[in-house]
């Protein structure tokens with residue numbers, strides 16, 4: 001008889017199971033000393049301790065998994081280590097919680113937030129601006145919550161891939177190298193020729209392809225792999241933000257990119273970890289400093305696989321919502337936006353009061369599984 005929280009150490013077999021993605025995973029002895037996660041268990045447990053809407057900075061107990069509740073092939077929380085989960089042993093009354101910090105695969109979500117890759121810039125004989133980028137698909141394991149690892153497929157070793165930025169009318173040239181283990185492409189949203197769409201020209205491992213098109217329309221777009229099965233190639237991490245600025249620009253602002261994403265860490269077809277920019281709870285642990293009265297522009301994109309929608313809700317404020325960012329004069333004034341997968345919106349906001357303000361998915365479940373952050377608004381209140 002196994003007690004709650006114990007792994008099945010009597011089971012010495014290591015059966016292989018095939019998940020819905022067609023991947024085979026070992027189960028059994030190799031993970032006996034690891035605790036496996038399912039989404040519902042994370043929720044029941046209050047998950048990662050440092051998180052939780054009502055417990056910012058606090059710690060919640062984690063109820064370890066009942067062995068019979070584990071799906072085949074589930075993976076994986078690393079054994080205890082500094083910065084990871086702390087095991088509580090055999091009793092559900094002992095704690096398991098997230099402590100410390102992490103950077104997913106060396107990726108720094110704070111740096112990513114405000115990093116825009118404008119490419120190598122030159123001018124064509126016609127006078128048109130040419131921007132050249134290089135994208136390399138690489139398999140890489142990343143850490144998406146303390147001690148929770150995910151075998152990602154990446155563009156340029158990071159999830160999301162780099163935020164590519166240009167101006168409407170620029171010639172965009174993207175050299176793609178498939179350094180990964182599976183066939184991939186880069187499919188850009190936008191207006192371009194059929195053979196530049198990254199849908200049919202599947203690039204085999206070791207292969208290369210150059211995408212070239214004129215950037216239009218201006219707005220907030222994205223790119224992602226379009227090899228099949230599509231949901232697998234996207235949820236593994238092959239996506240990024242593609243910003244096409246209007247020729248006249250947008251008003252000066254503190255700009256940042258938020259890609260709402262999630263990770264199915266046990267390949268059961270539902271996500272266990274949610275975030276903006278990959279690292280669960282990152283902007284709660286590392287609040288984003290802004291100033292009272294300052295114009296803030298958020299480029300918000302939803303790439304979340306498996307869930308029909310995702311959302312952002314802002315505390316203590318409202319924002320101007322420019323859907324897809326393709327109009328400068330039409331906006332909605334709201335404090336919550338819901339986006340389907342692939343949808344995106346430009347948000348403009350200015351804080352009247354200083355202090356710490358949450359932003360998070362308004363699906364409470366997503367927030368409790370990692371999609372929550374804080375704006376740290378500094379300065380005196382605006383009169």
Ligand SMILES: [Cu+2]
Nearest residue numbers: 184225227233
């Ligand atoms: Cu792919």
